[in-house]
Amino acid sequence: MDFxxxxxxxxxxxxxxxxxxxxxxxxxxxxAVVIPLIAILFYLVYxxxxxxxxxxxxxxxxxxxxxxxxxxxxxxxxxxxxxxxxLMGIPIGIAAGVYLAEFGRGKPFATAVRFTAxxxxxxPSIVMGISIYSLIVVRQKHFSALxxxxxxxxxxxxxxxxxxxxxxxxxxxxxxxxxxxxxxPKWRTVVSVSLRTASPGxxxxxxxxFARVAGETAPLLFTAFGNQFWSLKLTEPIAALPLQxxxxxxxxxxxxxxxxxxGSLVLIAMIMVSVTLVRIFANRGVLKGGS
Amino acid sequence: xxPILPNAPAVFPPEPALVPTDTAPSPIREFLRKRGSxxxxxxxxxxxxxxxACSIFAIVLFIFGVLVLxxxxxxxxxxxxxxxxxxxxxxxxxxxxxxxxxxTLATSLLALCMAVPLALGVAVFLTELCPRPLRAPISxxxxxxxxxxxxxxxxxAVFVLVPLMRNPIGxxxxxxxxxxxxxxxxxxxxxxxxxxxxxAIMILxxxxxxxxxxxxxxxxxxxxxxxxxxxxxxxxxxxxxxxxSRIGIVGAIxxxxxxxxxxxxAVTMVIGNHPDIGKSLFAPANTxxxxxxxxxxxxxxxxxxxxxxxxxxxxxxxxxxxxxxARLMVWAVTRGAPARVH
Numbered sequence: 001m002d003f004x005x006x007x008x009x010x011x012x013x014x015x016x017x018x019x020x021x022x023x024x025x026x027x028x029x030x031x032a033v034v035i036p037l038i039a040i041l042f043y044l045v046y047x048x049x050x051x052x053x054x055x056x057x058x059x060x061x062x063x064x065x066x067x068x069x070x071x072x073x074x075x076x077x078x079x080x081x082x083x084x085x086x087l088m089g090i091p092i093g094i095a096a097g098v099y100l101a102e103f104g105r106g107k108p109f110a111t112a113v114r115f116t117a118x119x120x121x122x123x124p125s126i127v128m129g130i131s132i133y134s135l136i137v138v139r140q141k142h143f144s145a146l147x148x149x150x151x152x153x154x155x156x157x158x159x160x161x162x163x164x165x166x167x168x169x170x171x172x173x174x175x176x177x178x179x180x181x182x183x184x185p186k187w188r189t190v191v192s193v194s195l196r197t198a199s200p201g202x203x204x205x206x207x208x209x210f211a212r213v214a215g216e217t218a219p220l221l222f223t224a225f226g227n228q229f230w231s232l233k234l235t236e237p238i239a240a241l242p243l244q245x246x247x248x249x250x251x252x253x254x255x256x257x258x259x260x261x262x263g264s265l266v267l268i269a270m271i272m273v274s275v276t277l278v279r280i281f282a283n284r285g286v287l288k289g290g291s
Numbered sequence: 292x293x294p295i296l297p298n299a300p301a302v303f304p305p306e307p308a309l310v311p312t313d314t315a316p317s318p319i320r321e322f323l324r325k326r327g328s329x330x331x332x333x334x335x336x337x338x339x340x341x342x343x344a345c346s347i348f349a350i351v352l353f354i355f356g357v358l359v360l361x362x363x364x365x366x367x368x369x370x371x372x373x374x375x376x377x378x379x380x381x382x383x384x385x386x387x388x389x390x391x392x393x394x395t396l397a398t399s400l401l402a403l404c405m406a407v408p409l410a411l412g413v414a415v416f417l418t419e420l421c422p423r424p425l426r427a428p429i430s431x432x433x434x435x436x437x438x439x440x441x442x443x444x445x446x447x448a449v450f451v452l453v454p455l456m457r458n459p460i461g462x463x464x465x466x467x468x469x470x471x472x473x474x475x476x477x478x479x480x481x482x483x484x485x486x487x488x489x490x491a492i493m494i495l496x497x498x499x500x501x502x503x504x505x506x507x508x509x510x511x512x513x514x515x516x517x518x519x520x521x522x523x524x525x526x527x528x529x530x531x532x533x534x535x536s537r538i539g540i541v542g543a544i545x546x547x548x549x550x551x552x553x554x555x556x557a558v559t560m561v562i563g564n565h566p567d568i569g570k571s572l573f574a575p576a577n578t579x580x581x582x583x584x585x586x587x588x589x590x591x592x593x594x595x596x597x598x599x600x601x602x603x604x605x606x607x608x609x610x611x612x613x614x615x616x617a618r619l620m621v622w623a624v625t626r627g628a629p630a631r632v633h
Contacts (some may be wrong), residue, residue, distance in 0.1 A: 023420055028423075029412025033495060034429060037436050040447055040492075047450075094341030103337050104344070113344050115618065122546065122614035123354075124553025126580050130587065130600060131354040145406040154350050161347065185328045187336035190522040210473045216309060218555040219581075222587055227421060242442045242556075249446045257450070263442040271438050273459025279431065 041268075048265020049234070051258040056266075060230055061194075064253055071263050073230050077145070080232065081224060082214055084149025089156035090206050094195075094205040096157065097202075099163025102281050116157040128155055129219035136222060145231075145238040148224030149237040155219065156209040163205025204278045211274035215267055217242040241267055327538040354607065362601035364594055366388070373601060379566035379582075386598040388605070394567045397483055398558065399551040399571075402490035407544055410495050414502035419528050430503070437496035445560035448489045453480035453561060456488075461573065476571040481563040484572040489557045494547040499633060501546060501621065505539035506532050508625045535624075542620025549613040555580040579606045 028108070055070045062069025084096050096113070104110025132151040137143055179189040217240075221225075225237035226247060232238075241263055248260035295519040359366075365373065369386060376387025417430055457480035464484075465474045481629020509532045517531035533540070534600075564585050577585075579602050 015523050015526065016503060019525040022525040026412040026416040029409045030416045030429065031407055033499075034432060036492075037432060041435070041595045043451065044447060090415065092343045092346050094345060095340050099337075099340035099344040103340055105611060113347055115615075117347050118618045119611055119614045120347060120351060120554070122549045123610055124555060124580055124606055126553070126555045126583050127354065127358075127603050127610075130603045133358045133587075134600065135353065139363075149575070157350065158347060161344075178414070183323075186333045188327060190336070200408075211438060215438075215442065217440070217442045218584060221584060225588075242440055245446060246442050246556060246560075249449055260446055264396050267440055268443060271440070272435065274482070275435060275438050279434075280392050 022103030039116070044064050044264060044268060045263075047261040047269070051262040052265060052281070059156075060261070061228055062255075065102065065179070065255070067255060069255070069259070071239075071241065071244055071259055071266075073227065074239040074241045074244040074263065075167055075266070077224070077231070078214065078241040079242055080234075080238060081148045081152060081220070084146065084209065085152035085156060085213060085236070086206075086210060088149060089153035089209070090160060093157045093160025093206075094164050094202060096161040097168065098190060098195070100161065100165040101168035102194060102261065114162070115160045120158040120164070124218070125155060125216050126218040126221070129222050132219065133222040140235075143223060143225035143237040145224055145234045145236065148220045148238065149234075150238065151219035151223045152213045152216065154182055154218065155213050159209040160206055161210065164198075164202050167195055167205060170201070171197045200281055201208075204281050207274050209276055211271045211278075215271060217246050221246075352501070355472070355604075358600055358604040358607060362597045362604050365597035365601040368594060369598075373598070374605065377568065381586075381595050383450070384592060384594050386594070388579070388598075388602055389565045390568050391577050391579045391582050391602065394483070395552055395578040395580070397576070398486045398490055398562070398578055401483070401487035401547055402494060402551050403544065403548055405487065405491035406495045406498060406547065409491075410498035411502060413495075414506060415497045415528060415533075417499075418503055419524070430500075433496045433499055436492075437500065440554040441493065441554060444489055444493055445557035448485065448557060448561045452485055452489060456480045456482075456485050472570075473572050476569070476573055478573045479563065479575065481561050481571045481575055482571075483562070483569070483576050486558045486562040486576075486578070487572075489561055489588070490551050490554055491557045492524050493554060493557060494551050497550055498543050498547040501543035502536075502540055505536045505543060505621065508539070509535050538620050539624030542617045542622075542624070544612055545617030545620065549610050549617060552613065553580055555584050559584045561593050 015253035018139055034075055056072075057070060057075065058072050059068065059070040060073040061071065096117075100110050100114055104113070111214070115254050128151050136147040136150060140147075155266075174190055175193055175197060179193045180186065184193070219241050224240055224243065226243045227237045227239045245260045245263045245267070248263070251257070347432065365386065369376075373386065374388050374392060377389040378385045378387040379390065380386070413433065417426060457478060461474075461478040461480070465478070468474055511534060512526055513531040517527045524529060559580055559581040562577060562581055564577055564581065565575035566577050566582065567574075569576055583599050583603055583606075585601055587596075590599055
């Protein structure tokens with residue numbers, strides 16, 4: 001064959017070889033990512049399951065060195081802080097999202113708010129923690145569950161704002177126009193028509209934000225501070241599950257290590273349930289085929 | 292009477308007395324206004340929503356203001372030299388944050404070096420090469436990776452990664468790459484390298500899922516055009532997809548960097564907490580975030596606390612800048628900027 005045909009054949013072989021090589025590289029990369037991840041998950045589940053028992057859910061920590069004891073106060077404390085954070089963060093977040101989607105379309109102010117919310121999402125949680133410390137804890141001269149709730153709330157707000165806005169944007173305009181055309185006032189349209197249509201998506205957005213802050217430790221380090229005893233008061237330091245896991249993990253006691261593993265399994269189980277629910281409900285409820 | 296409007300007054304504009312006024316509003320209108328149909332209800336609702344939207348700005352301003360206010364003693368005492376000096380002596384009140392800046396940069400860059408190739412490979416695989424039934428489970432798995440809290444990663448790292456670094460991995464690295472001088476010194480298991488590895492594991496899903504979003508935003512016409520010209524699969528990916536989404540991928544990588552800069556808990560548990568710039572990758576170090584987490588509750592003097600808060604302020608500003616640039620880049624690609632083929 002002549003030179004041109006030969007060089008074309010070689011070129012083709014080279015290109016095909018590169019194709020196979022890079023494709024196999026990406027498959028290898030995926031395997032290199034997936035396999036350790038599954039290994040981590042399985043190890044966490046195994047270690048956590050072998051450390052979990054009923055006492056974990058019902059008893060507060062035992063004195064150091066004594067067996068038994070659990071993290072009941074941390075689970076309850078986490079629940080209280082998360083409830084506070086949700087009460088403060090979810091309404092403000094949804095309202096901000098409603099503003100962005102319904103009242104602010106096309107306005108530069110709304111673009112600025114959207115951008116700031118995205119940027120705020122990336123601020124380290126420890127910075128939120130120390131700013132709430134300086135804002136609330138220093139003024140009140142004690143750590144409190146309330147401060148922890150506020151710290152988590154300001155972490156939830158940007159996330160919920162963005163997801164609410166995106167969910168509201170999927171509501172077809174025709175529905176809003178139909179309601180407005182029937183004489184429904186604008187605020188009523190937003191509440192009863194847009195929000196109701198987008199509500200499954202908004203709820204999943206709130207669940208995502210909830211799952212995200214449920215695992216946050218850094219903001220609670222200097223606001224809620226942690227507590228070895230039962231405490232349900234909002235103006236006193238309170239235990240939280242991720243906080244206890246951190247304290248126990250870096251401690252030198254085996255019993256506490258066991259509790260840390262069990263706690264992390266509970267945390268992961270909760271988060272996995274939320275993520276799975278989000279995946280299942282993500283596309284339900286929003287009107288399909290709207291114009 | 293005007294020929295056009297039979298009911299219009301004879302004089303135009305009409306004198307006030309001739310215009311029928313709403314002296315007796317209809318009962319229907321009254322009923323509707325009580326139910327919230329009026330201007331007041333709409334405007335007040337819009338105002339409430341606006342106030343809540345402003346809360347986002349308020350949060351940013353509050354954080355900034357409070358941090359600046361409480362780091363004043365340290366700002367006044369050390370000035371700009373705070374970030375160029377290498378001291379950290381709580382006893383004599385001498386503080387300089389250079390070791391932490393080094394620690395943050397070193398761990399983040401090392402983590403990026405490890406995570407970016409893998410993340411891009413996973414993204415390319417999932418968008419272009421993956422058989423359809425496998426796509427959902429693998430992407431779900433990577434999403435799960437992103438959802439695991441950082442303290443759980445830290446727990447795993449302390450009990451699994453650190454012993455691994457001490458035994459199989461550390462000596463292996465010394466044997467194979469010891470000539471570079473990066474692996475000198477004693478290997479405690481905790482240190483820069485371990486922190487970088489756990490950071491890489493944590494930022495991988497972010498970069499990978501964002502890259503996937505960006506790659507799927509490239510219209511299919513680009514891919515078809517390149518294939519029609521006789522490209523192989525990889526050439527199609529390279530020319531049709533990656534070249535068009537370059538900016539977005541850089542943005543995704545910067546978002547991963549932003550996350551790595553601010554990551555606290557997992558890093559605090561495995562970095563060794565030593566305020567010094569070490570020469571080896573095995574040396575214990577400290578990052579901006581981990582020094583705050585580790586020493587905040589033990590800061591006894593005012594100057595100590597305000598030095599730590601100043602570090603928090605620096606971290607805040609740096610992550611805002613990095614995230615802003617990254618978001619701009621990602622926006623540019625996913626907001627319908629026209630894809631260019633060149």
